[in-house]
Amino acid sequence: MRKEYPGAQAPAVDGVDLRVRQGEMLALLGPSGCGKTTTLRMVAGLVEPTAGTITVAGRDVTQVPVHRRGMGMVFQSFALLPHLSVAGNVAFGLDMRKLPAAEKKRRVAEILDRVQLGHLAQRRIGQLSGGQQQRVALARALVVDPSVLLLDEPLSALDAKLRESLRTEIREMQLSSGTTAVFVTHDQDEALSMADRVAVMDAGRVAQIGTPQEIYENPADVFVATFIGRANLLDGVLGTSGVDVPGLGTLPVTTSRPPGPVTALLRPQAVQLLDSPSSQGFAGNVRSASYTGDQITYRIDAAGHTFEVDTVATGAPLDRGAAVRIAWEPAAVKVLPPRNAT
Amino acid sequence: MNTLADRAARWSQRTLVTLIYVFLWLPILVVAVVSIDTSTFLRFPPQGFSLDPYRTVFSTPEFMTGLVSSLIIAAFTTVITLAVAICASLAFTRQSFRGSGAAQAFLTSPLLVPNIVLGLALLLLFSPLALNDTYTGLVLAHVVLCLPYAIRTISVSLSTVDVSGEDAARVLGASPWVTFRRVTLPLIRPGVIAGAVLSFLVSFDEAVVSLFLAGYNITPLPVTLLDHLETQAGPEVAALSVLLILFSLLAVLAVERALGLGRSLRTRS
Numbered sequence: 001m002r003k004e005y006p007g008a009q010a011p012a013v014d015g016v017d018l019r020v021r022q023g024e025m026l027a028l029l030g031p032s033g034c035g036k037t038t039t040l041r042m043v044a045g046l047v048e049p050t051a052g053t054i055t056v057a058g059r060d061v062t063q064v065p066v067h068r069r070g071m072g073m074v075f076q077s078f079a080l081l082p083h084l085s086v087a088g089n090v091a092f093g094l095d096m097r098k099l100p101a102a103e104k105k106r107r108v109a110e111i112l113d114r115v116q117l118g119h120l121a122q123r124r125i126g127q128l129s130g131g132q133q134q135r136v137a138l139a140r141a142l143v144v145d146p147s148v149l150l151l152d153e154p155l156s157a158l159d160a161k162l163r164e165s166l167r168t169e170i171r172e173m174q175l176s177s178g179t180t181a182v183f184v185t186h187d188q189d190e191a192l193s194m195a196d197r198v199a200v201m202d203a204g205r206v207a208q209i210g211t212p213q214e215i216y217e218n219p220a221d222v223f224v225a226t227f228i229g230r231a232n233l234l235d236g237v238l239g240t241s242g243v244d245v246p247g248l249g250t251l252p253v254t255t256s257r258p259p260g261p262v263t264a265l266l267r268p269q270a271v272q273l274l275d276s277p278s279s280q281g282f283a284g285n286v287r288s289a290s291y292t293g294d295q296i297t298y299r300i301d302a303a304g305h306t307f308e309v310d311t312v313a314t315g316a317p318l319d320r321g322a323a324v325r326i327a328w329e330p331a332a333v334k335v336l337p338p339r340n341a342t
Numbered sequence: 343m344n345t346l347a348d349r350a351a352r353w354s355q356r357t358l359v360t361l362i363y364v365f366l367w368l369p370i371l372v373v374a375v376v377s378i379d380t381s382t383f384l385r386f387p388p389q390g391f392s393l394d395p396y397r398t399v400f401s402t403p404e405f406m407t408g409l410v411s412s413l414i415i416a417a418f419t420t421v422i423t424l425a426v427a428i429c430a431s432l433a434f435t436r437q438s439f440r441g442s443g444a445a446q447a448f449l450t451s452p453l454l455v456p457n458i459v460l461g462l463a464l465l466l467l468f469s470p471l472a473l474n475d476t477y478t479g480l481v482l483a484h485v486v487l488c489l490p491y492a493i494r495t496i497s498v499s500l501s502t503v504d505v506s507g508e509d510a511a512r513v514l515g516a517s518p519w520v521t522f523r524r525v526t527l528p529l530i531r532p533g534v535i536a537g538a539v540l541s542f543l544v545s546f547d548e549a550v551v552s553l554f555l556a557g558y559n560i561t562p563l564p565v566t567l568l569d570h571l572e573t574q575a576g577p578e579v580a581a582l583s584v585l586l587i588l589f590s591l592l593a594v595l596a597v598e599r600a601l602g603l604g605r606s607l608r609t610r611s
Binding site: 044045046065066067068069070071072073075076077079080081082083092093096097137140141144150 | 506507509511
C-alpha cells in the first residue's frame with residue numbers, strides 16, 4: 001500500500017509526504033496543533049486537502065468521497081451513536097455495505113467476542129464504561145475489514161491504567177487482522193510502544209520518520225530529541241577533532257556533519273556516574289535527585305552545565321551537594337543541527 | 343430546624359406563587375365559567391347552567407369549516423416549516439459561511455415585527471401575486487411566523503449533537519443523506535418534535551396575520567371567531583375558546599409525556 005501527499009498545502013499541514021507499508025502501524029506523533037489530526041482526517045476524506053494526493057493500494061482516492069473510501073476510523077471521543085445499541089453501532093458499517101442479515105449477525109458476534117464484549121451486545125452505549133466504549137469503537141471500525149484503520153488519539157480519553165492495557169489490545173487486534181493502520185497521538189510512550197514506525201510532526205511538517213529505535217537513538221534535530229524522551233543538550237562548535245563545548249573542552253564524536261555550530265545530544269541513561277574517585281570524566285555536584293523505585297534520576301552541575309543522569313537504584317540516593325564524577329562513551333554523543341538555526 | 347420564621351417565610355412564598363398563578367389563570371377561568379351560561383350574550387357572572395353553548399359550537403357550520411381550514415393550514419405549515427427549519431439549522435450549526443449571522447437574524451426577525459405590520463406587508467405583497475385568500479398564501483405567511491420557533495428548537499438540538507458521530511457514520515460508508523437520516527435526525531428528534539408542536543400551535547392560533555390575508559374563500563378558525571364576536575357574542579364563543587385551550591393543552595401534554603418538551607426546549611450545549 002502506498003499513500004502520498006506531496007505537499008498538502010493547508011496551513012495546518014505543509015508538505016507532508018508519507019508512505020505507509022501494507023500491514024504496518026504508523027504513528028503520527030507530535031504536540032497539539034502540529035497537523036497530525038488534520039493529516040489523518042485528510043486520509044479519511046473528512047478534510048479536503050488543498051493540494052496533494054492520497055493513494056491507497058495504488059489507487060488515487062483523493063477525489064473519492066469519504067463514504068466510498070472503505071476505511072475504518074476510531075475517534076478520540078469514540079463517536080459512538082447513542083441511539084443505537086452496541087451491536088447496532090458495530091453493525092452500522094455492515095448495514096451500509098448491504099450485507100445479508102445472517103452474515104452481518106455472524107460478523108458482529110465474532111468481532112464483539114474478539115473485544116470481549118459479546119455479553120453486552122444489546123446494551124445502550126450510555127451504559128458502558130470508557131474502556132468498553134473504546135472497544136466498541138475499535139470493533140465498529142475493524143468489522144468492515146477497512147483498507148486502512150485510522151486511529152485519532154484513541155486512548156487519550158481514558159485513564160492511565162486502562163490506556164496501557166488497551167495499547168496492547170489495539171496493537172494485537174491490528175497485528176492479527178493484518179490491517180494497515182495510521183495512529184495519531186501526542187503521547188510519545190504510546191507511539192514508541194505501539195507503532196512499527198513513527199513520524200514525528202512539528203508545525204505541519206514531518207520532522208523525522210523511522211522506527212521507534214531509530215528516532216530515539218538518532219533523532220534528526222533538537223525538536224525530535226526533546227519531544228521523544230529526555231535529553232542533555234550541549235551547544236558547541238564542530239571542529240576536526242570533535243565538538244568544542246564551553247567548559248567541557250573538545251568532545252570526540254563521530255559524525256558526517258560539516259564543521260560549524262552544532263548541538264550535541266546526550267541521553268540521560270548514556271551518562272555514567274563514577275563511584276570510585278578517579279581522574280576520568282568531569283567533576284560535579286548533585287543538585288537534586290528524584291527516586292522512582294527502580295531508578296534514580298540526578299540533576300548534576302558539572303563544568304557550567306546541568307546534566308540529567310539516570311542510574312539504576314541500588315540504595316538510598318546521594319545527598320544534595322555530594323561530589324561526583326560523570327563520564328560517557330564518546331559514541332553516545334549525537335551531533336544535531338544547532339538548536340536556534342531552524 | 344423548623345422555626346416559626348422559616349415556616350412563615352415558606353408559607354408567604356407559597357401564597358405569593360399561588361396568587362400569581364391564580365392571576366394568570368383567572369381570565370381563562372372566567373371564559374370557562376361563561377361557556378356554560380344559558381344566555382345568548384356574553385356576561386359575567388353567569389346566571390344559569392347549560393351545555394348548550396358547546397352544542398352550538400358543533401352545530402355552527404362556520405366554526406366547523408373554520409376548524410377544517412385551520413387544521414389544513416396548520417398541517418401544511420408544520421411540514422414546510424420543519425423542512426426549511428432543518429435545512430437552515432444544519433447550515434447555521436454545521437457550516438460557516440459569509441452572512442450566516444445575517445441570515446439567522448433575518449429568519450428569526452418575524453418575532454420582532456408586530457404581526458399587524460407583517461399582516462399588512464404580506465397583504466400588499468400577495469395582492470399582485472393573487473395569493474390573498476388562498477391556502478398557498480396563508481401557509482406561506484404562517485411558515486414565516488413559525489420558522490423562528492422551529493429553527494430555535496432544532497438548532498439547539500443540533501448544537502448538542504456530537505459531530506464526530508456523523509463523521510464516524512460517513513467513514514463507515516454512509517452517504518450524506520443516509521448520515522442525516524440514520525444519525526443526525528434520530529439524535530435531534532426532540533428538537534424536531536418540539537418545533538413541530540410549536541409550529542402547529544402558532545399556526546392554529548394565528549389571528550392577526552390571517553385576518554389580513556383571509557376572508558371569503560378561506561376563513562381560519564380564529565378569524566371565524568372574531569367575525570362571530572362582531573355579530574353575536576354568545577357564550578358559544580367562550581365554549582369554543584375552552585375547547586381550543588383544551589386542544590393546545592392536550593397537544594403539549596402529549597409531547598411532554600412522550601419526550602419532555604420542557605427539556606427539549608431548554609437543552610443547551
